[in-house]
Amino acid sequence: MVYVLVFLGMMFMSQIIAAAETDAIKVPVGKAAGQLQVTDGGYTLTATVNELGDYSENWDFPGTVVDYYLSQTMALADDVNRVGLSFINPESTNKAYDPMLRVLIADKRGHVYAVGTRLGAKLSNIPLTDHWRTLQSFDWNINEMGRIDPWVMMRVKPASPDYYDQPQSPARLVGFRLVLRGQGEKPCRIQIKDITPLTAEEKADPYWQLDSDQQWIEHIRKPYDRFGRYGWGPVEPGPYLKASDLRLQGGKALVSWEILATDDWTVIASDMQEMNLKADSILQLPLLDAGTYRVRINAIYPNSQIVQRYQQYVIHRNSRGGQPTLPMAKPLQVISSGGTNVFATADEAAISLTASKPGQIQWTLSRSDGTKITDGKSSHIQLESYLKQDSVLWLEAKLVDDGKVIDVLDRVLGLMTPAPIMPAENVTVTPKVKQFEGKLRRVKGDWNEGSTPVTSNSAEVLKDFRGWLDDAVDVGYNIVELSAPWYDLSPLPGVYQFQYLDKLIALAEQRGLKVTLRIHPMIRQVPGYVPRELMTDQAGFTHGLWGGSDNQLFSPASESYRKLSNEYISTVAAHYRNNPTVLGYTIESLFFDHDMIDMPWLGQSVDYSQTMRRGFIAWLKDKYASMTKLNEVYDSSFVHWEQIQLPEVRVALDDDGRPMPHNTPAIKDWLDYKILAITQLRTGWLKAARNADPAAFLGMYNTGTTEFYLDTVKALDGVITYGSMEAQYPRETRPGQPGRFEPHAKIARTAMLVDVGLTNMLMIDQPGMHGLFNYWKPEWRVADQPAPVKEAESRLKVWFGFMDQITKAKPLQSHEALHGAYLMCDETLLYEHGNLFYDRIHDYLKPFGHHVSASDMRADALHAKDVNLAMIKGRPWVYVPYSSDLLATDVVDALTAYVQQGGTLIMEAGSGKWSLQSHDADVLSSRMGLGKWQSRKVEKDSVTAHWNQCTINFRTRPWNPPINDQPTPWIHNVAGGYLQLGHWTHANAEQLVTQQKLGSGQVIAFGGVVDWLNSPGLLSCLEQSITGHSKAQQADSDVQLIDRQLVDGKTHFYVGRRFISQNDIDYLKSGHPEKVDQTAVSARAQLQKLDPNATYTITNLLDNTTLPNQSGKALMNTGIELNLTPGQAFVLKLETE
Structure with a gap:
């Protein structure tokens, strides 16, 4: 089996190196013979795979890895942080090999890194293509350190795949890595050209995407695999789709397309052509100006079979400008009396169909659930009587000549819904949920989390839910949560159709059940008329590593998204305000498995979109009022506001390789604005619902950013919904804050787990304060x-x-004795990594959490920003981990007072190293009397110390064994500088554990980062040493x-x-x-x-x-x-x- 990779566009003399393994070719995983050919046109890399090995990135999988080292490397300027290239990867020969491509980068120390390439598919797959496409590597000077997965960047020389070790400039492109995950009979050939060094300022341009239009997919009820295609760069002619993308069958077909504005009415361009369709047939679309569009594609086969596809088309960046001349060649078109498909009144509603080719026009009007209303053959359609019955109409028209369909056309038409009547302000109401006082709120919820198409698939939904609701009554649920999908209830701006959801709610009412509605304004549930103003990373991309467009996120600074989502929530709440069956609304704020503001690429909290930049500048104008004032604070020389760019928070490391805090005024302002933007968005949803339905139950999902707006949730009498109710100990809740608990990942479906979850609920707060939710x-x-x-x-x-x-x-x-506690330092993520996703802190502390679990012990997690002396006084011990290294002065004061009054502080290398208010280092250790930190060279893979009959292992390499189901730990980017050994100046340099008195208390300080996973019984030993009571695992x-x-x-x-x-x-x-x-x-x-x-x-x-x-x-x-x-x-x- 032969694998061929060709690189073009770099000038070298012709040269061939072939061997099973040489200095130029390495096979670290599996068995293969490689060949490197250098020609005037570039490179040819060939690999003959003899055997797949066991390869680990984030998961284990069979694979063969071949590294190719170049004899003539490419020098990269200091400001270069990634490379771009173009490639061809034909499906006909390469599909079986499922290849992944890495570029090999060497830094000034000689460290070599395999840096992944990205286009839009998970695990850095190279998409199959028969024509030139462009991709880029990931940024090796990684920004914001949200998470470095090994498929993004892995250090291969010296080997250390799992922690972050920032390459040091100057760097060089020294080769390529192929990860081959399959074998085939025919040679596999990939061509590459145009290898281009890129700086942070060089964004992909033009940059576009085509993705499925959820609204139309659900309406026609002919789902096909959702597909997202992305492209950029000058080598590409523009946006395109392949016949295989659209699941179009082969053969001759009349293919037409039209590009519409977001209103789903205004035609921007259209065309029609006869094609002999094959899997790799290309449907080319014109490149337009940056913006959001919608695409209709029709394939009409000789037997008049019609296949329709509906796409959203977004151009995120296009400095070259749109195509100057756009075709308008689709024969069948429609116009309306008012130039729109949304009519203010029914009596003015009329449309006319026109055709530029001879033939008979035929049309059908249907309701949103697909049932037919009427049909006809006239070119003019008066809509008044139909819109008085149904606020939304779906038009399907055909142009037929001699019995054959020539063209088809789809449109949605609507009657503007009157603005909802809002209740009087400050009206006194009785909360709807009050009827459940003294009762457990037992909620059976729709598995689909707000996305069930209650309108477009109404008949099937009603059929399914009759039995579903009957089961709910039999088991004893008293509330059900149903979907209220935005795209399905409001397919046009200002147009609403509640009658289908009303029928579903009536079924619940007939059974004596109350209803909450799940609203989930994620991208697939947001109708196409909302402009796709999306979050971007620092490279300018909106699409993520985790499966492409599904994880694209609206920018929280998008005024159109915020305004329209608030209007939707307000209208839904106003409609159901007086319905006694509807208790209220749960607003989902989770996007993917993390958080809305958690960027899908690398799981980072980033948004470097122009939308965010415009919002930030407006905020700065409000804060500083004048450019003079801002320049004084920033020590800058801006002349006008438009010169201001978003601060790029890049990881800065100290001499030991440890991340340092960014606490300049510009960074602090940037973080403050990011927090404000997400807070305004999410609390805006709650306020919209509360204003329209003052008595409603309001639920907001617990996320990594809830801490920022918890006070507002409380003020609005909101409920925080939590996952993972079935844990070995009852989970912590926010004092006085009602909640709702649900099983982890929807899978807690055994009697034993029911016992665990329900007892956990009864162990916390007042019984009945929190509800139960089951998917x-x-x-x-x-x-x-x-x-x-x-x-x-x-x-x-x-x-x-x-x-x-x-x-x-x-x-x-x-009186219940206080437990020991550990500090989660939010400031570390905010000011060192620029990351707003609080839960990422848990990634750093997972080894400790697993140790606690394995020891059958309990330790309370405390957010460092909330810590005061009253919170920690009386606890037997407080642990400040290595990753809690940026502490505010008042927190350090509280910890000092805690120890002086008799407490025990456990710390390790780096704990409390930095001050939030100053540039001082080793702040906590100095206050504890330990002095300054001095590191020493780590020469061993593991270091062990013994103290008080405890064996302590220290981490000098990434975690091992793995956590959860992954061969490498979930958090992959622990900076190498974290994992250092050393001592403090006032401690014994020969000892890795220091125990000394401070006031009435003591400090136990570890001269490294504890490997909790490989130090069994350590916490029990510590607790026994501190309290005198054995807390070993129970017999x-x-x-x-x-x-x-x-x-x-x-x-x-x-x-x-x-x-x-x-x-x-x-x-x-x-x-x-x-x-x-x-x-x-x-x-x-x-x-x-x-x-x-x-x-x-x-x-x-x-x-x-x-x-x-x-x-x-x-x-x-x-x-x-x-x-x-x-x-x-x-x-x-x-x-x-």
Whole structure:
């Protein structure tokens, strides 16, 4: 098997190097013989793959890796941070090989990096193409350090694939890497030319995308694989689609297309041509000015079979300008009386069809659910009577000549909906959710998270949901959450159609269920008339590594997106304000698996779009009022506002290679504005709903940016919705903030996980304060589900049967000892990495979290920005990890006072290194009396120390073993400088652990970064050393119970479960209950504050069994013996006779 890669466009003498492995050709994974040919036209790289090996990037997969080192390398200027190139990758020969291409970059130290190439597909695939296309490498001087995945950049010499080690200028292009993931019979050949060094200022131009139009796909109900194509650069003639992209069958066809404005009416260009379609046939579209457009494509075959495709067309950047002459050759066209497809009144609504070729015009008008209204053959259509019945009409027209279809045309027409009547301001209302006081809000939710096409697929949706709702009633849910998709309820601006959703809500009402509506303004649910003003990264791209366009994100600074989304939410809320069945609205703010502002490329919080820049400049004008004032603060010399560019937050490393904070005025302003933009967007959604429906329930999903606007959520009486309710310990909540809990990743569907999740809910805050949410697909019926799922729903039914008794009870007042805590430093991400996504902090702390889980212990996570002395006083210990390295002065003051008053501070290399208010270094260690940090050269892959009978391993390389299901850790970009060893000037240079007194407390300082995954029992050992109490993992004979006592008058409830580890929970989630030890063990539980003279009847509500009566005295002294398997719950009701 032979693999060929040809590089053109660089001038070299002809040269061939061929070998299984030489200095020029390396095969680090698998078995292959390689050939490097250098010619005047460029390079030819050939690989004969003999055997696939085991290759790891983010995941393990079979692959062969061949590295080609050039004898004549390309010098790269200091400001170059990536390269561009053009390529051909024919499907006919290369599909089986599934190749990935890397460029090899060497820095001044001789370190070599394999840098991935990007176009729009996951894992840096090279798209199949028979004509020249352009791609770029990723930026090797990576910005903002959101996450460096190995497929983006991997250091290969010296080998260190998993942590961030920034290449140091000057750099050189020294070769190429091929990752081959398949084998084929024919040689595989790729051509490459135009290798171009690129600086940060050089953006892809022109830059365009074509993607499926969700609104029309759902309406015609003929889904095909969604496809996103991206292109840029001068080598490409312009936007295009292949017949295989559109799933068009081969053969002769009459193909027409038209480009419309966002209004889905105004024709920009159109054309028609006869084509002999093949898989690689190209449909070329004109390059237009930057903006958002919509494309209709029709293929008419000789038998009059019609295939229609609907695309969105966005030109993000085009300095060359649009094509000067645009065709208008499509025969069939439509005009309206008012020049628009949105009519202010029905009596003025009329359209006319025209044709530039002879033939008979035929047309059909349909409702949004696809049912036919009428048809005809006249060229003029009066719409008044139809629009008075249906606010949205769908037109399909054909031009027929001699029995053959010549052309087709689709349009959507609408009647403007009157502006909603808003309630009076400051009106006093009774919250709709008040009817659930003293009850558990039990919500069964639509699996599709707001995207079910309730309008365009109404008949099937109503059919599915009848059974779905019946099951909800049978199990005991009292609320259902239904989809309210924007594109489906408002297909035209200002035009709404609620009658279909009304029917679905009526079905819930008939069954006595209340309804919340899920609104999810992500890109696929946003109608096409909203301009695609999207977030871009610093290279100017909007499309991401994680599967292309699905993860494209609207810029939070987009005024059109903000205005139109607020209008939509306000109109929905106003429509249902007086509907007693509709409780309110849950507004989804998660995009992909992270956060709306979490850029899909590298998971970063970035937006360098012109939209964001315009917003930032406007904000600066408001803040500084004059350019003179801004120049004084910035120490700049701007003459006018348009000179201001967005600050590019690039990682700056100190001499040890550790990230340093950016706290200049410009960076602080930039971060403040980014926070403001996302806050205004999300709180704007809540305010729009609250203003239109003052009594409504409002839910907002917990995200990595919730901390920024939590106060506003509270002020609006909003509810925070959380995932992952089934964990080994009850999750932390925000004090006084109502929430709603749901299973992790929709997969907690076993009876045991129900027990874990429900007991976790009862362990926190006031029972009933938080609701329960469970995802369920519309087509699912309980009777048809596998046995574990049926058992889970049966278990829920049991819980639901008695939960309302418990939610009226109050927690028994008792003092609970404070746990140890660790600090998550938000400022590290904000000022060192420029990242607004708070949850990325967890990536740095995952090894510690896994250690805590494995130790069956508990540690509370605290945001450093919230820390004060009152919050940490009385805790046995506070751990400040290496990644919590940028602390505000008041936080350092609180930590110092905590230690001086008797607390124990645990820290490691880099903990609290920087000050948020100054440029000082080693701030925390100096305050703790340790002095300045001095690093030493790390020469070993692992370093071990012993202290107080504890074995401590230090990380000098990335994490090993892997976390979760990945061979490399989820966070891949821990800077190499983090993983250093050394000592502080006031500590013993020969010891890696320093323990010393400060006031009444002590400091335990590690002279490196602790490898928690390879230091088993360390936290238990630390806790024992600090408190004198052993907290080692529980033995089977000493069962740990997670329990709580509640009281309602004279009735007590004792609820809880046997501890179950996170590993066992994960086995249950993944469908492997056989890996969980189900041995029942006896445990004795003692109750408190009972009437010692009273006799109590005891009922286990989970199985409705009665236990022997006992006196209050016996229950408090002797307790109750329970036999429990791991995770098994108990709910005991104790009543006096």
